[in-house]
Amino acid sequence: MRSPVQQYLDDVHAGLVDELGGSTKSKNPELAQADPMMFGMAITTADGYTYASGDADVPFSIQSISKVFGYALALQDRGFVYMDERIDVEPSGDPFNEISLDAETGKPKNPLINAGAIAATAQIRSTTKKSAFDRILEVCSAAAGRELELNQKVYEYDRDTGKRNRALAWLLASSEIIEGDPIQAFDDYSRQCSISVTTKDLSVMAATLANLGTNPITGQDVFDTEVVQRVLSVMLTCGMYDDSGDWVSTVGLPAKSGVGGGILGALPGQLGLASFSPPLDQHGSSVRGLRAYKQISTDLELHFVRTS
Numbered sequence: 001m002r003s004p005v006q007q008y009l010d011d012v013h014a015g016l017v018d019e020l021g022g023s024t025k026s027k028n029p030e031l032a033q034a035d036p037m038m039f040g041m042a043i044t045t046a047d048g049y050t051y052a053s054g055d056a057d058v059p060f061s062i063q064s065i066s067k068v069f070g071y072a073l074a075l076q077d078r079g080f081v082y083m084d085e086r087i088d089v090e091p092s093g094d095p096f097n098e099i100s101l102d103a104e105t106g107k108p109k110n111p112l113i114n115a116g117a118i119a120a121t122a123q124i125r126s127t128t129k130k131s132a133f134d135r136i137l138e139v140c141s142a143a144a145g146r147e148l149e150l151n152q153k154v155y156e157y158d159r160d161t162g163k164r165n166r167a168l169a170w171l172l173a174s175s176e177i178i179e180g181d182p183i184q185a186f187d188d189y190s191r192q193c194s195i196s197v198t199t200k201d202l203s204v205m206a207a208t209l210a211n212l213g214t215n216p217i218t219g220q221d222v223f224d225t226e227v228v229q230r231v232l233s234v235m236l237t238c239g240m241y242d243d244s245g246d247w248v249s250t251v252g253l254p255a256k257s258g259v260g261g262g263i264l265g266a267l268p269g270q271l272g273l274a275s276f277s278p279p280l281d282q283h284g285s286s287v288r289g290l291r292a293y294k295q296i297s298t299d300l301e302l303h304f305v306r307t308s
């Protein structure tokens with residue numbers, strides 16, 4: 001017999017398969033090829049149970065959701081004072097790829113827009129054995145509870161065409177937010193966006209955040225509690241870019257979307273959520289995903305302001 005949670009998830013999924021809004025017109029041919037009918041949803045509870053519905057095992061590109069994990073790793077490596085001197089935590093109200101730097105200091109507004117994410121990735125420590133990207137991949141894998149991989153084609157396309165992100169990396173170097181090689185930071189960022197995940201992976205990654213840094217399935221401690229508190233706060237205010245205000249009002253959960261079609265959401269102490277559906281709205285967020293979150297948040301009363 002299906003559990004009530006499984007049944008509920010299947011019902012939400014079935015109710016949204018006819019939602020045909022949004023576009024898959026990505027500049028990246030690998031993303032543009034995504035089947036617009038693909039639709040996966042998953043929930044992993046903070047005590048480690050996963051419920052999945054639809055295309056929850058289909059791999060897709062993590063894209064901007066990786067920014068959460070890159071920032072968390074940089075915070076672990078460098079601490080709050082160091083990171084706060086370089087990246088603010090203010091909502092920008094700007095699109096994700098905006099040249100959103102403070103006029104005087106050159107600081108990015110927050111770590112979840114491209115400028116701030118490239119700046120954060122640049123702070124991740126590397127060793128002779130492990131590059132910064134190796135460490136991001138390792139941390140994403142630890143949060144997902146399995147070894148994740150890079151999608152080489154997505155990466156090569158982003159690397160070869162990402163002129164705006166390259167420009168951002170150079171701008172950050174000009175204001176000394178990036179002290180090392182800006183092209184290395186750009187390259188690491190392009191790679192982190194090209195990590196392949198499934199909806200189930202994403203829900204476990206979300207549950208690791210909801211469980212304050214410990215993967216609830218493997219028991220591995222991935223992030224310190226204070227780092228998770230900071231990251232979830234920034235997700236709540238900045239995770240959906242120039243749609244963040246509407247998101248906080250209607251869904252009220254820390255979340256992060258990516259142009260690969262994924263949305264990760266976390267309810268601290270309770271559960272991690274994930275959705276995957278490629279057609280995107282004008283902000284770069286999955287249309288079906290947004291609807292799924294709105295419905296689940298309302299039905300299960302997940303909004304951080306409780307009304308009953």
Ligand code: GLN
Nearest residue numbers: 063064096193258259284
């Ligand atoms: N790789 C994309 C970029 O940097 C990620 C954008 C996103 O998912 N919003 O432009």
